[in-house]
Amino acid sequence: MELKEIIKNIRPVNITGSTDVEITGVDIDSRRVGAGHLFVAMKGTQTDGHAYIGKAIDQGAAAILCEDMPEETKDGVTYVQVKSTEDAVGEAATTFYGDPSRKLRLVGVTGTNGKTTIATLLYNMFRKLGYKCGLLSTVCNYIEDEQIPADHTTPDPIELNRLLARMVEAGCQYAFMECSSHAIAQKRIGGLKFAGGIFTNLTRDHLDYHKTFENYRDAKKAFFDGLPKSAFAITNADDKNGMVMVQNTKATVKTYSTQRMADFRAKILECHFGGMYLEIDGREVGVQFIGKFNVSNLLAVYGTAVMLGEKPEDVLVVMSTLKSVSGRLDPVHSPEGYVAIVDYAHTPDALENVLKAIHEVLNGKGHVITVCGAGGNRDKGKRPLMAQEAVRQSDKVIITSDNPRFEDPQDIINDMLAGLNAQQMKKVISIADRREAIRTACMMATKGDVILVAGKGHENYQEIKGVKHHFDDKEVLQEIFKN
Numbered sequence: 026m027e028l029k030e031i032i033k034n035i036r037p038v039n040i041t042g043s044t045d046v047e048i049t050g051v052d053i054d055s056r057r058v059g060a061g062h063l064f065v066a067m068k069g070t071q072t073d074g075h076a077y078i079g080k081a082i083d084q085g086a087a088a089i090l091c092e093d094m095p096e097e098t099k100d101g102v103t104y105v106q107v108k109s110t111e112d113a114v115g116e117a118a119t120t121f122y123g124d125p126s127r128k129l130r131l132v133g134v135t136g137t138n139g140k141t142t143i144a145t146l147l148y149n150m151f152r153k154l155g156y157k158c159g160l161l162s163t164v165c166n167y168i169e170d171e172q173i174p175a176d177h178t179t180p181d182p183i184e185l186n187r188l189l190a191r192m193v194e195a196g197c198q199y200a201f202m203e204c205s206s207h208a209i210a211q212k213r214i215g216g217l218k219f220a221g222g223i224f225t226n227l228t229r230d231h232l233d234y235h236k237t238f239e240n241y242r243d244a245k246k247a248f249f250d251g252l253p254k255s256a257f258a259i260t261n262a263d264d265k266n267g268m269v270m271v272q273n274t275k276a277t278v279k280t281y282s283t284q285r286m287a288d289f290r291a292k293i294l295e296c297h298f299g300g301m302y303l304e305i306d307g308r309e310v311g312v313q314f315i316g317k318f319n320v321s322n323l324l325a326v327y328g329t330a331v332m333l334g335e336k337p338e339d340v341l342v343v344m345s346t347l348k349s350v351s352g353r354l355d356p357v358h359s360p361e362g363y364v365a366i367v368d369y370a371h372t373p374d375a376l377e378n379v380l381k382a383i384h385e386v387l388n389g390k391g392h393v394i395t396v397c398g399a400g401g402n403r404d405k406g407k408r409p410l411m412a413q414e415a416v417r418q419s420d421k422v423i424i425t426s427d428n429p430r431f432e433d434p435q436d437i438i439n440d441m442l443a444g445l446n447a448q449q450m451k452k453v454i455s456i457a458d459r460r461e462a463i464r465t466a467c468m469m470a471t472k473g474d475v476i477l478v479a480g481k482g483h484e485n486y487q488e489i490k491g492v493k494h495h496f497d498d499k500e501v502l503q504e505i506f507k508n
């Protein structure tokens with residue numbers, strides 16, 4: 026595609042060189058540049074992409090999209106200067122990849138918790154309804170059956186558009202994706218056309234990056250502010266910030282709730298370890314999920330399917346067949362008659378909800394033993410709060426390591442323990458080695474008890490000093506149960 030076509034939707038402040046040149050690829054990382062590519066220089070949190078313009082040209086870049094013109098320009102290379110490359114990159118990428126989001130119906134999910142669950146359930150549901158679908162999620166990306174490993178919740182703008190283009194090529198009619206607050210703030214989703222947006226809930230997370238709760242909230246809100254008039258915005262009326270999210274959107278707003286008047290409503294009729302009986306919009310349905318928060322997730326899925334034109338009765342039939350998402354309230358049964366539940370809860374709010382869901386089913390019979398840690402080099406403020414939440418709703422707590430990254434695991438554990446008083450400490454032991462922590466919990470548990478192994482869910486690694494070592498909570502439990 027010619028450069029002039031790629032930049033048709035962006036407003037350059039200056040162009041040096043010809044825009045008739047043929048572009049064979051777009052990159053934001055100089056290390057990926059090949060002959061004939063357009064290199065976009067981004068000012069990042071660690072380094073400035075402008076420093077790599079020379080390297081990109083050495084590797085064959087035919088054109089550069091930048092904010093600051095380099096002191097020396099090279100003949101034969103075209104320079105397109107814009108006010109903000111962050112604003113321009115999405116437009117350039119999506120045009121280069123043939124505007125894939127306009128060729129399928131794209132639905133984005135944002136909020137602190139529940140994004141993966143909702144996006145994955147929508148993907149599973151729409152496939153069962155007979156459509157070809159794609160999924161972009163924290164756990165894994167999918168183009169129909171093909172699995173493409175995910176490094177991020179929301180890929181960078183180049184990878185994102187490349188994947189959407191591959192979905193179009195594969196004949197997908199729908200794509201469901203998670204929109205993380207980082208991705209929205211960094212405009213990774215710039216230039217995409219959404220058919221709909223879903224808001225789940227908002228509680229504290231990622232304050233290391235966004236600094237204040239208000240910035241974090243506004244990052245999420247920006248997604249809804251950017252939706253077109255043709256789209257729908259489905260929001261959680263039970264969340265304090267549910268209506269804030271959609272107050273400036275042009276999209277058609279719909280609400281869902283388990284507690285009040287809303288466009289889509291549900292209540293729990295019955296709850297047991299195998300699942301729940303729900304009433305959704307006046308119809309009864311049995312689902313294979315537990316926990317009140319999953320009622321909200323299922324309502325968001327239901328509302329979205331209805332807004333996408335599906336018949337409510339068909340949606341509920343498929344909903345009754347859906348199963349829990351990998352690492353989300355994922356049970357492993359022990360031969361001794363207790364159950365271990367692997368869950369990705371890595372925020373105080375998620376821990377609170379997961380433990381509540383476990384208690385709803387346990388109903389006072391059996392003890393709850395929680396094994397949890399917190400990730401290194403991420404939001405430190407949540408650590409003491411997570412420990413408090415675990416203690417509040419468990420009989421015993423084992424504080425352990427999550428992904429220490431570049432921190433000393435014991436420092437992270439100490440930050441968690443700092444949230445507890447002497448009385449609370451009586452319930453707690455700390456074991457830095459996660460495998461040992463899980464093994465100890467299994468030694469403590471007896472028939473009828475529940476062990477919650479929280480924080481890592483589907484992750485099959487432990488990230489220590491930049492190296493990902495194989496580690497899988499579910500696998501560790503299965504090994505312990507075999508011996």
Ligand SMILES: CC(=O)N[C@H]1[C@@H](OP(=O)(O)OP(=O)(O)OC[C@H]2O[C@@H](n3ccc(=O)[nH]c3=O)[C@H](O)[C@@H]2O)O[C@H](CO)[C@@H](O)[C@@H]1O[C@H](C)C(=O)N[C@@H](C)C(=O)N[C@H](CCC(=O)O)C(=O)O
Nearest residue numbers: 053054055067069070071072074077177178179181205207
């Ligand atoms: C803090 C953060 O979000 N960083 C993301 C951001 O990188 P950055 O702005 O820090 O980039 P940088 O390292 O400063 O580099 C600046 C520019 O120079 C370029 N560069 C750099 C080196 C070089 O040799 N050549 C070169 O061209 C880089 O490609 C980049 O374009 O933009 C990159 C491209 O999109 C992301 O890969 C990167 O994600 C980092 C690795 C990350 O860990 N992000 C996490 C926090 C994240 O995004 N998480 C959310 C989920 C959160 C949730 O649970 O809700 C996610 O969506 O996954």
Ligand SMILES: Nc1ncnc2c1ncn2[C@@H]1O[C@H](COP(=O)(O)OP(=O)(O)OP(=O)(O)O)[C@@H](O)[C@H]1O
Nearest residue numbers: 137138139140141142163318368369370375378379
């Ligand atoms: N609607 C919800 N409200 C509160 N907690 C939830 C909800 N849905 C799921 N959870 C809890 O949050 C954890 C993460 O869920 P999920 O992976 O669906 O969220 P996410 O928004 O994709 O998270 P991430 O930002 O890490 O990608 C689950 O393991 C569960 O403990």
Ligand SMILES: N[C@H](CCC[C@H](N)C(=O)O)C(=O)O
Nearest residue numbers: 371399400403427428480481
């Ligand atoms: N998407 C989340 C993942 C956290 C998972 C937890 N296991 C950790 O390592 O902190 C984040 O980027 O903060």
Ligand SMILES: [Mg+2]
Nearest residue numbers: 140141163178
């Ligand atoms: Mg996710």
